[in-house]
Amino acid sequence: MVEQDRIISAIEDATYASSIHNSQPWRFTVLGDAVAVSLDPDATPRTVDPSGRWALASIGAVLATLEIALVARTGLATSTELRVGDAPSDGELAGGQAYGGRPLAIVQVGDDAAPAAVKAQAERLAPTVRERFTTRAPLTGGAPTQAEWAALSAAAGASELVTGTPAPEPLVRTLLALTAEAEVARQDDPDYLEEIERWVDNESHTGIPSAAIGLPDAEGKIPLRDFTQTPMGSAASGEATFFEDPAALLVLTSASDAPVDQLLGGYAMQRVMLEATALGLGIGVLGQALEEPDSREKVDAAVSEALASPEPVVVHQVLRLGHPAGELAHVRTPRRPVKDVILG
Ligand SMILES: Cc1cc2nc3c(=O)[nH]c(=O)nc-3n(C[C@H](O)[C@H](O)[C@H](O)COP(=O)(O)O)c2cc1C
Known part of the structure; x- marks a missing residue:
């Protein structure tokens, strides 16, 4: 059994993901060694997102950071089950309302150590989870090589x-x-x-x-x-x-x-x-x-x-x-306290 503190810390790391208008519509349920990720459709903007694609993309973004953080914090292998399903035939899509109230993904922490390459990748990217931000400034230091x-x-x-x-x-x-x-x-x-x-x-x-x-x-x-x-x-x-x-x-x-x-x-x-x-x-x-x-x-x-x-x-x-021409000065966007995004 993984220490719950580590799982909570990984969830907190994960919340540094990007989301539409920084709405942070993700909610987490800790189920032993697994974490279910769901969408709070009352938390998402709707006019900017008439088809719900940005709500789902925000959930995808937090899933990516959650996987990295869980591996980096536990050293164990994880497996992810996506439960997003087909497009709902009824229910409003704007802001992802029709996707609310059920897990869209479950990340299970296993008993085995993560494969060396996965662990190395998670350790390399873990510091970037909190460093990353959306750039709206000029990038005049050259295109990517x-x-x-x-x-x-x-x-x-x-x-x-x-x-x-x-x-x-x-x-x-x-x-x-x-x-x-x-x-x-x-x-x-x-x-x-x-x-x-x-x-x-x-x-x-x-x-x-x-x-x-x-x-x-x-x-x-x-x-x-x-x-x-x-x-x-x-x-x-x-x-x-x-x-x-x-x-x-x-x-x-x-x-x-x-x-x-x-x-x-x-x-x-x-x-x-x-x-x-x-x-x-x-x-x-x-x-x-x-x-x-x-x-x-x-x-x-x-x-x-x-x-x-x-x-x-x-x-x-x-x-x-x-590349930016110099160091980018940036004001960070806020995040909800982790206890506010964990259900139950
Ligand atoms: C699906 C999606 C769409 C986004 N669209 C835009 C956009 O059109 N313009 C923009 O400046 N930022 C956009 N963002 C970035 C968010 O505004 C940003 O992630 C959020 O404010 C949190 O800030 P941070 O990324 O600096 O942590 C988008 C993010 C997501 C996940």
């Missing part, structure tokens, strides 16, 4: 379902244009803007501090999600900064869009983020064009064509990567 791209793609592959591919430059331009189009459309939606406002500086151990939002691209080439627009007008300071050009993007794809693909899209994203942190790379998220069906279709078509995939692919995330 060939060897770094290979390591990032391998990290995505740890999901066993989702592939990470660096976007060739023409595709980068297309993806940035589609993201900008989606971002502009979002700014016309008062519900979306009100929701964003509720997740900035919300002082409840969740959400994004305004100091972590960063400044917009002065040349308008990289359409970061704008967290400064409110239904009452812009809360931006008027300042802007110069970003890298061209951006270096990694696209995460799989063959289908089942709930398990969406969850493992988040798992792959988190693994790439941890690897990027280990490599000293900054990493940002440009997912806006994947939120509404029309723009998602355009992204899937553009990526399938550019990558010359024999079968069409489904895009689960677009990540911006690169």
